[in-house]
Amino acid sequence: MAEFSAEVFQNEFLSDGATDVHAVVSVTCTGAGAAGVTGAIPGGAGGVAEIIAVDTSGSMQGRNMEAAKHAAAVAVDQIPDGTLFAIIGGSHVATRIFPYPNARVPMVAMEPAARSEAKRAIATMAASGGTAISTWLRLADDLFATTPVAQKHLILLTDGKNESEPTMHLDRMIADVTGHFQCDARGVGDRWVVEELRKISTALLGTVDLIARPEDIAEDFAALVRKSMARGVAAVDLRVWAPQGSQVLFVKQVAPEVDDLTGRRTEVNPLTSAYPTGAWADETRDYHVAVRVAAKPVGSEQLAARVQVAVDGEVTAAGLVKAKWSDDSTLTARISPEVAHYTGQAELASAIQEGLAAKAAGDEATATVKLGRAVQLAAETGNDDATSRLRKIVEVENEEEGTVRLKRNTAKLDEMALDTASTKTTRVRRA
């Protein structure tokens, strides 16, 4: 049985009249087991369904297509027997490659015969046509809807822009399928748009990443399938209770990636909100919660939030976020190191994204300021990954003060790599 624990890090002391309480809640899952083994729905179908959607638009012709087909085959090898799966080829329309288009079943359970047939079908994929990703999502959703399994996971690979349909179509489709399945999106090469895939992956509780060379796709797909299979707990909600008369300012996941959950809130009761967090393996995720409460007189204490982990509607772990008013400034002026670190990481992510956007728009002044701030934050918070990626885009003159110069001929791939990785955070170093 999966076990969850929640640990709260905060400075609970507020000065006289202060109202805002910040806390980092670290949630750890252990004993999640493997997907499909521990059925999350008691008495019903546990299990996982995997769909791999590969871009078959004209631009994929050549190395990309060969590498993508090879990667799909490798992924198929990673899917264990018993898991429902399907392969989709996507261009301006989406086609189910396997099970064969004329098959009676929408998805099949993996077994040796299915595995070899799937690989044969993959080998026949050819590149032609445009790119309309909403059709790929629609087909995946239709296929998933035929299965009662608890965990549904899509791997999506593209090499270019979503140019065969208006943005609105994709946006609407994302909204339609949100909550139905999780999706990890990958872009190969440098002709795709990070923001497009990021929209998909954030709404569908997955990750987005850049694959620089086609040869690397296979390894990435294998890792994605393994990660999906390792998630033994299908649907976990983060619930936040705040007292009467208070306001939850935001709820953000801050590790392993920055992800603002505030917009995904659903109401459990007037005082409690639920935020979906998808499937979990044995892992730790950190959340930054901020609540505004009415100030009480010095000496009073109040509970600012209960942060709970709910699996299948049942609360399995909880952390308490407290507020204590004090007039001792040595107590109230402290900032919890965890809150400070993650506030810095969130700022780092937005500094990178805004800096790159400004650079792309030609606003070099803003880009220099933002990316300089990013360099400063990355150094302060020990985010070496971000530092090395930043150094490919800017010339660092003074790391501490954040003075940088934009490099003239930066490779688009390097900029995209920085963009996709911007939301990856380093964990706070615990003493």
Place this chain on the structure above:
Amino acid sequence: MSADDSDLVRCPQCGENAAPGGRFCENCGTPLGDAGGPTPPAEVTLEMAPTVVDPDPATGDSAARRPCAACGGVIAPDGYCTDCGTPGQSERDHFEERPAGWVAGVCDRGVRHARNEDAMALAASGTFAALVVCDGVSSAPDSDVASLAASRAARDVLVAYGPDGPSSVEGTPNRRIAGWTDAMVAASRAAGQAVRGAAEQLAAVKGTEVTDDPPSCTFVAAVVDADLIVAGWLGDSRVYWLPDTGPAEQLSVDDSWAQEMIAAGIPRAQAESSPQAHAITRWLGPDAPDTDAHCAATVPSGPGWLLVCSDGLWNYCSDAHEMGELVRRFATCGDPHAAAAALVRWANAQGGRDNITAALARVAVEPTVTEQR
């Protein structure tokens, strides 16, 4: 630890300088936190039976989960209210007693202090009542255990001298005043013994000597025996007699530095606002020179309110006449329980700087009629 300025410790809660080596702040009682000292051992606590004013008439059991003090909501198992988030009060932090319809008291932690070191024990039977209040010295650890033990021991002794007890005080008023004075001294000695016992028990658990920072408390008690009132005290907790007609008076005389200054001629306002005002000159504890209560008696000439309280209340209203006005304001309904609760709420509203205890008895003596002949 040397006592130079670099070692000066400030209390994190209220900012007052604390004695070097002190484990608790003398002003507000917050634990000061040892710099690398040993981890605090398990606490010795007195069995605190849930004091209940009105057991549920249907089930006969006490309110096992008391409602939230701030909003009346349900307290969750994690100790906080499910509606407003206010921490639930433990029994020790706030309890009330009502041994009879005319005698009631409320004992509360206040706003600023981390612990409730005040304690109270009441008893009543017919026209007899005993009210005991003990205020633990917050600079000595575990004074909350001491004050609770002391108040209960004293009350039990007074009940033994009461109408239902083995050593019942009887006879003419003068004989009864003498009897009750003896009873008061016996009660304060028993209370002192209880404090000593608690101190030894605590020291045994912690493996320290009793003489290091022994728990201590004040003592004040008042007995109503039909037509007379006898009060006894050590320290600065007080007894007030507040008649409906006639001058209000403070029956007890504080054993405090402020009182000695007042006796020496310094004006009351100045003496009471000085930083040393609350240093008490007599108390109960292992290091107390003697534990015989000083006593005073009064024969009421008409009905009125008897108030026994700790300094958490009278610090906001020291003068007897003003206290009379205050009690009268809250006691218009004639119910001592409502009045005591109102006094505690009022003291909290003034700031709640200290623990607050207010115990009231409605003494309904027939006004003596002086006949004109």
